Amino acid sequence: MDQPTGKLSPIEWQMLIDDVIAEMPYQIKMYIETSKLYKGRFDALISSGFTETQALEIIKARGLTV
Structure with a gap:
C-alpha cells in the first residue's frame, strides 16, 4: 500500500482480484x-x-439460527 496516500497500487489491486478469482470455486461450494x-x-x-x-x-x- 502506498503509505503517503493510503491507496492501493495497480499491482496490489491485481493481487486482490487474483485472490478473489482463486477463491471463487470454494465460495460457490x-x-x-x-x-x-x-x-x-x-x-x-x-x-x-x-x-x-x-x-x-x-x-x-432468523436464517439458520435456532
Missing part, C-alpha cells in the same frame, strides 16, 4: 452447501405444521 441447510430448515418447518409462507418468513427473519 459454500453457497451450495448453505442452501441445502436453508432448504432443510424450510422443509422441517413445513413438516412441523407451518405453512410455506410462515416457513419462508421464519427463514427470512
